[in-house]
């Protein structure tokens with residue numbers, strides 16, 4: 425996203441695999457005029473750019489990192505001293521106001537739309553052989569890789585305009601204290617900052633030049649630095665993992681990531697579900713959230729009824745609930761599906777059932793165009 429306004433929040437990428445549910449929820453809230461207004465009116469008392477050169481905790485962190493990594497040239501200290509605080513990043517991390525409702529129909533419409541479908545088709549046509557090679561290597565289907573790269577960055581068109589060094593340093597040392605998981609998030613972003621400094625050093629060039637999302641996610645697949653390190657693949661064989669410029673590396677890395685988080689070849693992601701109102705125990709069905717927990721038999725015993733091939737499913741299922749706005753304010757009824765372990769695997773990329781559903785629907789719609 426070039427302009428990360430509240431109405432066009434870039435998705436928080438696979439940083440969420442390390443438990444950023446609360447954050448992700450923030451990214452999911454849909455455009456809310458009141459919220460946008462509030463953020464415009466907020467006085468930017470702390471907005472003046474200030475560097476971390478004299479920030480005690482940041483400098484201590486950098487010195488320790490230099491020592492731990494054996495960076496005798498003081499790489500971390502040098503670059504953290506040049507990092508600047510980004511007030512906009514802090515604002516984007518604030519939790520959504522209470523009572524904000526989510527809207528699957530509106531969310532879907534942002535991602536499954538003609539422009540993105542056409543870009544997806546072009547991406548598939550251009551990279552068909554690579555997508556097939558990734559499927560053979562990692563068991564992850566082309567449509568899923570195409571869905572993820574499409575939702576994340578519109579096939580590389582919106583990879584983020586924030587300086588990654590500034591964004592990560594801001595989140596590592598000025599994470600909004602009022603956030604319910606501020607301590608955990610601070611630790612997370614400090615680890616990502618350390619990984620980023622190591623990555624930039626290994627790749628050459630100045631850390632200052634790297635651009636990404638406001639959360640520090642980078643490149644076509646919006647990988648966080650630690651995931652670049654863990655799951656990045658040199659899939660075009662040029663000797664380096666380049667997720668900023670190489671679609672092949674991005675394709676291979678996304679597929680490898682999903683394989684690592686449990687994607688099972690051939691298993692559907694979800695099934696339609698209908699309710700038997702006489703026996704429905706919605707509270708019990710929703711209690712495990714999106715974690716697949718119920719056998720087909722126990723799912724149906726609680727009033728969530730399946731049909732056709734779903735009845736032959738052998739693994740656990742989750743009842744996935746998607747809001748379509750606030751019913752009290754004219755919103756549509758909620759959408760429900762039976763999510764499998766593969767649905768869950770997609771949410772390891774970005775901890776959100778709305779995200780997973782958009783990825784699935786975009787990827788499969790592009791596949792239908794491709795096969796036509």
Ligand SMILES: [Ca+2]
Pocket residue numbers: 657658659660661662663664665666670673
């Ligand atoms: Ca490469």
